[in-house]
Amino acid sequence: ANNGHALSQLEMGKYFLLGKHGYSLNSPAAKKWLKAAAEQNLKEAQFYLAEVLCGESDGPANHELAASWYAKASALGHAQSTFKAATIYYNGTGNCPVNYVKAFKLFEKSSKPESSYILGLLHLHGKGTPQDTRKAVDAMHRGVQNGYKAGKYQLAALMIKENHACSYGMPYGVS
Structure with missing residues (x-):
């Protein structure tokens, strides 16, 4: 993970996010590792990062940024992210303003x-x-x-x- 391997970074992020394999729950550490993997276009990491951003335990949730990461994962074929991004844009969840055009395009892609x-x-x-x-x-x-x-x-x-x-x-x- 420290050498920039995206899959290893994803796994480290999940360990901290879920408290697995002897790692304590640690949202900031999870976010750090997930963001590193997400920036390498790993759709599962983008999804998990968006999940962390929606349910921030170490500060206010950032639904606008979460929707952006969900949309990126959606563009890479992550089906669950498509619906989640569409829903955030449709409802104007948290700090994310309503955007029916984006919501419409994403709902069209959702199964x-x-x-x-x-x-x-x-x-x-x-x-x-x-x-x-x-x-x-x-x-x-x-x-x-x-x-x-x-x-x-x-x-x-x-x-x-x-x-x-x-x-x-x-x-x-x-x-």
């Missing part, structure tokens, strides 16, 4: 069913993308069909309101 549903909400309200009720219904439907059941009632109400229910072969809602 979580909830992401499709949130894309529908963004389409519905014209946030981060032009307002388009049809795209909203399609995206929300995709999310519900792929397992995000929490959105089925709002989707059904929207489909009835907008008279889209029949185009899905569902006269009164979502099965």
